[in-house]
Amino acid sequence: MLAPQRRNQIMQILNENKQILVKEISQILNVSEGTLRNDLKILEEDGLxxxxxGGAVLPQPPTYENTFHSRSQINQxxxxxxxxxxxxxxxxxxxxILDASSTSLELAxxxxxxxxxxVVTNGLAxxxxxTKNPRINVIVVGGVLRPGSSSLEGLLGKGLLGQIHADVFFTSAQGFTLNEGLTDFSVYEADLKRHIVANVGQVVALLDHTKLxxxxxxxxAELRQIDTLVTDDQADPEFLRSLDGVRVVVAGP
Structure with a gap:
């Protein structure tokens, strides 16, 4: 079982039971306790x-204002x-198309x-x-608003997106590697973004250096599907040089 699949299973079990024990889950998934602890560490870093x-619990539901505000302050x-x-x-x-990230908000x-x-977006903020610019036609993609979320999540927007021929998709991500491409911790958000990537003209990734x-x-989105990366001047030069076929824009002062 691949690590992303295993972590999805961990989250499914946790959502059903509200808490898990390392010893029990390692037996259910047939993995070592050391591997499971590493999975829990990564999932905790992603806020899940x-x-x-000896285990893990679901985090306390945050308020929308506190969550989005605190996230937008990171690497502002x-x-x-x-x-x-x-x-x-x-x-x-x-x-x-703009995703619901705090970086896309800065673009807006x-x-x-x-x-x-x-402009099509699933980001409420x-x-x-x-809407401050009357010359912009704003289309909001429908979905489910979850506690602590700034976005409308789910598959309700797929029908609408299938009818829109967008020129560019501007998106952030939780991470970006050569092998996995652009990744997110929300499977709902990732599924919607995957649908957008398959139907848009260009994909522009908006990622500060900590996401690389x-x-x-x-x-x-796989590496081959990304047209442009916009990042900051603290990005690792070696990593940027390894991005064959991707235009790199380093944001200046």
Whole structure:
């Protein structure tokens, strides 16, 4: 069993039982306790659980305001630079898709002077920001609003997206590696993004340096599907040089 599949199973068991013990789950999944502890560590870093002595529990449901605000404050200067640089890639008259990330929100803030844009998003904060520009047509993808989430998740938006021929998809991710591509910890979000990637003209990844050479649970875009990476000047030069076929934009001061 591959690690992402195993971690998905761990989360399924945890969601059903609200708490798990390392000893019990290692027997159920037939893996060593050391491997399972490493899985729990990664899942905790992604905010999906809280480790306890001998196991793990589900985290306390956060409020929307606290969760999105705290996430948007992480590496905020880098996200602001990336958002500004990404806005320069947007042309008047295009149809673009923005994900619900805090980095895409920074991009949205720099679209105030653009004209005749159609922007599709599943991000609530992003949609509200875009409505400040009356020359932008904003389409919100439907879905389920989960506690602590800034996005509408699920498959309800697939029908709408199938009817839209977008020029560019601007997306962030929890991680980006050469082998796994762009990855996310939400399987619902990853599934929706996978559908978008398969139907859009170009994919532009908006990732600060902490997301590079790091992976999460579910892949939504392989390396060959990514056209452009916009990152900050702290990104590892060696990693950037290894991105064959991907245009790299390093956001300036």
């Amino acid at each position: 659980l809280e480790r306890t002595h 200067p880098e996200k602001m630079k990336i958002g500004r640089a990404a806005a320069e890639l947007v042309q008047n008259g295009q149809c673009i 803030k720099h679209l105030f002077n653009h004209e005749y844009l159609t 992003t949609a509200q920001e875009l 050479n790091r992976r999460s649970i579910a892949t939504f």
